[in-house]
Amino acid sequence: MASIGLVAHDDKKDDMAAWALANAERLSRHTLFATGTTGGRIEAATGLSLTRLKSGPLGGDAQLGAMIVEGKLDAIVFFIDPLTAMPHDVDVKALTRLATLYDILFACNKSTADAVLAAI
Numbered sequence: 001m002a003s004i005g006l007v008a009h010d011d012k013k014d015d016m017a018a019w020a021l022a023n024a025e026r027l028s029r030h031t032l033f034a035t036g037t038t039g040g041r042i043e044a045a046t047g048l049s050l051t052r053l054k055s056g057p058l059g060g061d062a063q064l065g066a067m068i069v070e071g072k073l074d075a076i077v078f079f080i081d082p083l084t085a086m087p088h089d090v091d092v093k094a095l096t097r098l099a100t101l102y103d104i105l106f107a108c109n110k111s112t113a114d115a116v117l118a119a120i
């Protein structure tokens, strides 16, 4: 069983809800964390139980980053919107940096998320 963080920017939340629904059985084998709004969408779409952190712009990405530093996350699935500027871009960058630094699985699109979920 792995600990997985789930995040999606606003334009990607429909994709995340659909991906989580399509992979609900596999995801249910793991311990799930999500930023606030993303987590609500996943819960509504799938009924999966997960821990909801703060919303991204209010520190949810930073909370996931701290969990990486503390060794509490094995993987992140983060459906990033590459076409929209974010007020909390520094937090997104920090999360990306920490996932890289601590060498955890980090999927930022659906194809990679499929591969990661198949591997853990």
Ligand SMILES: O=C(CO)COP(=O)(O)O
Residues within 6 Å of the ligand: 007, 008, 009, 010, 034, 035, 036, 037, 038, 039, 054, 055, 056, 057, 060, 061, 088, 092
């Ligand atoms: O903004 C986010 C990631 O940077 C996601 O946060 P929410 O899931 O709360 O929308």
